[in-house]
Amino acid sequence: MDLEQMKKDLGGGAIFPIGEENRAYAQYFTGECYLNMLTTTGVGIGVVTFAPKTINAYHIHHKGGQILLVTGGRGWYQEEGQPARELRAGDVVNIPPEVRHWHGAAxxxxxxxxxxxxxxxxASNEWLSFLSREEYDKLD
Structure with a gap:
């Protein structure tokens, strides 16, 4: 982990601690990723930190959906069949249930x-295939 580059990209450092390396879900990410669950009571909220070039596999949130609140760096979100959307700190993504999508770092x-x-x-989460490296490499 390049801590200095991470601090620079995240605007001086992470608002919340990045947590531990995300080993439990490592098979669903293309590279280095960290997870810090802030709460699992009532509404599950986790801080997810992606190293450059790391994305997650396409996945679907059945029944409940997901909301992403971007806190730092630059990344991407894409629903299947739609153009990828660049994400920066302050962006909010409301992901309805049953929508196949992926997200991750630039x-x-x-x-x-x-x-x-x-x-x-x-509610449940279904992990699917990865975006091809060729498609990811086309993103600016």
């Missing part, structure tokens, strides 16, 4: 967001 920047799991009875 090639040249660390990226961090709060991931808010929208509560719903029977």
């Amino acid at each position: 090639k040249d920047s660390w990226f961090q967001h709060l991931a808010v799991e929208v509560p719903a009875k029977g």
